[in-house]
Amino acid sequence: MERVRAAMRGNREERGLLIRDSNKLVSIAVLASPRLTELEVETFARMASISEDVLRVIGTTRAWMKNYAVLRALAYNPKTPIAISMGMVNRLLEKDVKALASDRNIAEPVKLLARKMMQAGQFRKH
Numbered sequence: 001m002e003r004v005r006a007a008m009r010g011n012r013e014e015r016g017l018l019i020r021d022s023n024k025l026v027s028i029a030v031l032a033s034p035r036l037t038e039l040e041v042e043t044f045a046r047m048a049s050i051s052e053d054v055l056r057v058i059g060t061t062r063a064w065m066k067n068y069a070v071l072r073a074l075a076y077n078p079k080t081p082i083a084i085s086m087g088m089v090n091r092l093l094e095k096d097v098k099a100l101a102s103d104r105n106i107a108e109p110v111k112l113l114a115r116k117m118m119q120a121g122q123f124r125k126h
Contacts, residue, residue: 004029012040019044019054027054031061038067045073045080052081059084072096078105085110089117 007018007029019030027050030036041064044050055077064070074080075088075096089097089110100106101114 008033009035011035015040016043019047020049024051024053027051028057030054031057038064038070042067042069042073045070045077048077048079050079052079055080056084059088075100075110076103076106078107082107082109086113089113090122 003018003021003023003026006014007021007026010018010033012035015030015033015036019027021027031041031044031054041058044054045058055074058064058070059074059080071088071091075085075092076099085107086109089100092100097114097117101111101118103111106114
């Protein structure tokens with residue numbers, strides 16, 4: 001309970017530590033904090049050391065998905081669930097789709113989708 005309370009009320013450093021907590025309730029409580037900024041969410045989306053559940057919550061929150069930096073960070077994170085990554089690929093810009101298609105850390109189905117988009121020319125220009 002103390003860690004959940006700290007996740008909700010704590011400062012940026014405490015949230016940064018608690019997002020990696022092995023207890024799912026604690027890491028999800030960090031995302032529910034009213035003090036959480038989009039910059040922190042972007043940082044969390046880049047982390048490969050956090051659980052898939054946290055990445056799933058970030059990926060399904062509409063307010064955060066409006067931020068392109070968060071969207072891109074999730075798409076490039078190898079721990080992001082494949083279903084969420086697949087939905088993000090068609091929202092990426094051309095240069096990001098190209099980089100995603102050749103990234104070794106990305107799941108194979110996501111890379112295949114990015115390659116198909118490159119061949120068909122179905123990506124956002126700007």
